[in-house]
């Protein structure tokens with residue numbers, strides 16, 4: 675099961691964190707931007723090549739201490755086909771370095787179209803006799819609000835290709851409660867979606883007790899994290915909202931089980947832009963990212979004992 679690979683890495687590194695790669699061009703040091711703009715001008719191509727170099731150096735700086743990266747697809751799509759290529763190259767590079775890759779795409783659609791999204795991000799596409807791997811991530815964030823027929827194609831691929839999904843359950847944003855906290859027969863919508871994750875994952879439970887169907891639950895909602903951890907014993911949590919959105923280690927501790935497992939906490943801007951916050955030389959951006967990744971690991975593990 676896919677999350678077995680992730681959990682094994684978390685245990686080996688004693689680090690339940692994922693670095694988000696959401697690279698706006700403004701985060702990329704100016705000397706890198708210049709290198710590529712001198713060749714390709716102020717173009718989407720130059721921006722995408724600069725971003726790949728930025729990602730590559732961050733991956734090199736953290737791959738021995740952080741188990742996973744989470745590229746957010748939107749930050750690549752905004753650079754058109756060049757950006758898509760950078761997303762693909764980033765995924766391949768991180769995997770080459772031994773990292774687990776979660777593409778944050780929040781995809782969903784009707785069943786037939788969902789099969790295409792599944793093939794794109796987690797599976798394979800047949801071209802004649804040739805089975806091609808378009809992006810090859812290990813896991814994908816998805817929206818479950820279209821119901822089971824939008825999730826079933828993913829479940830088949832998770833089983834066949836040892837992949838995982840994280841379904842949006844209780845998102846970290848301030849307005850998430852407008853819909854997700856609404857009650858149906860006294861039960862919040864987020865809890866109902868959580869129950870659906872448990873049901874979807876029932877047939878695919880791995881060696882640590884977690885299925886290949888995970889849930890996104892925001893670090894900004896500590897109470898719900900604790901409540902959902904107790905309610906969803908087989909559902910791995912992806913927890914965004916730590917750092918830049920105000921979530922902290924004490925609040926996310928409730929996302930973990932008694933073995934210090936069951937969740938992985940994301941930080942994107944706080945790590946990518948650590949060099950700007952530290953005010954250090956921009957040539958040191960990757961080392962600053964590493965320092966922030968270590969600080970985050972120490973912060974979390976002061977509350978969580980990974981067994």
Ligand SMILES: O=c1ccn([C@@H]2O[C@H](COP(=O)(O)O)[C@@H](O)[C@H]2O)c(=O)[nH]1
Nearest residue numbers: 696746845846914915918919941942943
């Ligand atoms: O509920 C959610 C779901 C996804 N995200 C994504 O996580 C990162 C957070 O970035 P930070 O810079 O660490 O705030 C980003 O890609 C979001 O799209 C989320 O924040 N909340």
